[in-house]
Amino acid sequence: MAQKETAKPKKARSFTAAAMVFGAIALAIVILLNLMVSRLNVIWDMTPTGMYKLTQSTRDYLKSVDKKVNFYFLFDMDVLSTDTDSMPLYNAMKEYSEYDCINFQAFDPDSDPDKTKELQNMGFTVSQGDIVIECEGRTKHIPAYTMFETHTSSDNSGKQATSSVYFTGENIITGAIEAVVTGKEVKIYFLTGHSEKQIDTDFTTLKTNLASRNYIAEPLNLTTGSSVPEDASIVIVASPKTDITDNELKVLNDYLDKGGNICFWMAPNEDTVEYTNIESILADFSISMDYDRVAETDTDLYPPNDPTSFMCSIVVADQTSSIDLTSELAQFVDQGAQPFMTNTRSFMQIYNEGNNNEHVTTGSLLQTIDKIGDGSSTAVGEPMGGSKPRDRITDVVLDLAMYSTDSSRAGAKIMVMGNGDFLDDDNIYQAYMTIPVNLQLSVFSWMYDSDKALDFGIAGKERTFDEMNIESTSKANVINVIFIAVPVVVGLIGGAVWLRRRYSE
Structure with missing residues (x-):
């Protein structure tokens, strides 16, 4: 009689075995997917402006380039990967580096003075975060500060209201690549x-x-x-x-x-x-x-x-x-x-x-x-x-x-x-003219490079995320019930049903 009371029904045993098998399969699938995503370096960009992915126009253009482009990025990529605010730039650098036409070289200018001097010999004054792009002797220098822009809007009273940050680097970088590849002449x-x-x-x-x-x-x-x-x-x-x-x-x-x-x-x-x-x-x-x-x-x-x-x-x-x-x-x-x-x-x-x-x-x-x-x-x-x-x-x-x-x-x-x-x-070349000379070069870049030579028609990507605005406490409580309480209750009921079936005769 005791054996009959402790014996598990055949239906319950088969249900438990099936649950364990399906659980193991699900776990294996999750692990396999994680390994595949990690190995393939897949990025799912869910931001409204797609700020973590290159646009289709850039991808199509890079596929069409049949010349080798030397791409020098004066920053340590490992350090950049830890800066949350710079993620659009970091992911853009990773994507550019994957194309066959791009010979991507990232380095810290302070740690690699020889490579920095090589760029300086091209006639550029470079600093950390800058980009230099070269193709067949034609070069473009992109200062670090052009990668992002901050736009500030004001209310009717003239007081500062909000500031929005835009990633503008893709437009400038792709435009620079096109400029050195095609050899466009800039007339002064x-x-x-x-x-x-x-x-x-x-x-x-x-x-x-x-x-x-x-x-x-x-x-x-x-x-x-x-x-x-x-x-x-x-x-x-x-x-x-x-x-x-x-x-x-x-x-x-x-x-x-x-x-x-x-x-x-x-x-x-x-x-x-x-x-x-x-x-x-x-x-x-x-x-x-x-x-x-x-x-x-x-x-x-x-x-x-x-x-x-x-x-x-x-x-x-x-x-x-x-x-x-x-x-x-x-x-x-x-x-x-x-x-x-x-x-x-x-x-x-x-x-x-x-x-x-x-x-x-x-x-x-x-x-x-x-x-x-x-x-x-x-x-x-x-x-x-x-x-x-x-x-x-x-x-x-x-x-x-x-x-x-x-x-x-x-x-x-x-x-x-x-x-x-x-x-x-x-x-x-007089030392006392160093500032005016370099100021004028900066003005040349402002007048031409940023608006024409380096303009590929790609809009700046605002650093925004999907969000939900909750206007009152009552609405917040309703949302909490829908997205928190209900799933918890459903989970508890499901657990209770499973336990009852698990120990039912």
């Missing part, structure tokens, strides 16, 4: 006809250096031309002795209306010329040009007997600004380079003049030094040139280089520099 034209400094006589070293960065520099005479050439990426006006003509004003404004880029290197001019038409262009970009030459009165800030050659300061970009042209210059300062300007005029930002309004963004790049921090400086703007009297400028910080862009004119950009000699053959 130097304006002639106004006694300017000339590319073939005054800037021969610059011309060679630009060629190493895939920029082709040529002269441009608009006194008889009706338009700026279609392939013009940047136009440079280098120390003109006379103003541009009315026809040139129209031609250059037409060029800017199409998203053109102009650099004005406006060295002081002691002649009585008025730059009325050039000032008209600057005014539309909220910039005014002074007729002066800046001199420093603090003897600690200039070499003996040369007050027009003086120390200045780099203007650090505001954290909320999407335009950053100076952060890369900090490394030169860390290495001992002192921002310096010589023989320069000054500029200032203006409001409600020309055609400028809210769609114009203007900022300063180099300024005289404010020792006290009250908006004043010991530098002065001594009147020079022009046909009418000007006042001496004192007790204010003077802008020596500025930038501006107009979103209503297809993103047209201009840059003004108060010195026209800093890049000529006599000064380009």
Whole structure:
């Protein structure tokens, strides 16, 4: 009788055996799937913007490339893999490295100085997180700070509301690969006809250096031309002795209306010329040009007997600004380079003049030094040139280089520099011109690379995740019941049924 009470029914025993077999099979499948996913390095990107996967356009393009592309990433991938905020960049690097056309090399520049020097010999100043892409001698340098952008939105009161981070690296990297593979030429034209400094006589070293960065520099005479050439990426006006003509004003404004880029290197001019038409262009970009030459009165800030050659300061970009042209210059300062300007005029930002309004963004790049921090400086703007009297400028910080862009004119950009000699053959390699020279290279990249050469048409991917907004406590309780309590109750009931069947006779 005792044996009959403890004996397990045949149906129960078969049910238990089947459950154990199916459980073992399920466990084996889970383990096998994990091993396969780990071995195949499969990524399931469930984010709304697909920020952990390359877009289909990039994947299709990389499959079509039939040339070898050397891809140098100056960062330790193992370190990057531990940074949650950098996961879009980490996964992008992994995917790029998997294509046959890509010779991917990632390294820490501090740990591998030989490889870093190799890149520097290509003509680049590189730092941690940068990317250099090369194909058949053509190269592109992508600074680390371009990989992500932060967009800040404000409410109606003007107060900061929210900030969104976008991964923009894929668009720039794929665009750079296409640029070096196809060998696109970037044309920079130097304006002639106004006694300017000339590319073939005054800037021969610059011309060679630009060629190493895939920029082709040529002269441009608009006194008889009706338009700026279609392939013009940047136009440079280098120390003109006379103003541009009315026809040139129209031609250059037409060029800017199409998203053109102009650099004005406006060295002081002691002649009585008025730059009325050039000032008209600057005014539309909220910039005014002074007729002066800046001199420093603090003897600690200039070499003996040369007050027009003086120390200045780099203007650090505001954290909320999407335009950053100076952060890369900090490394030169860390290495001992002192921002310096010589023989320069000054500029200032203006409001409600020309055609400028809210769609114009203007900022300063180099300024005289404010020792006290009250908006004043010991530098002065001594009147020079022009046909009418000007006042001496004192007790204010003077802008020596500025930038501006107009979103209503297809993103047209201009840059003004108060010195026209800093890049000529006599000064380009002078230690005191290190900051202005590299600032100008940064401006070239801003004007062209980021918007044209490196633009593959891939939108920035916002770092967002699917989420559920719960508006009240009652709704939260309902959701808790649906997603927590109900599954728990169902599990308990299922467990009770199984136990009852397990020990039933």
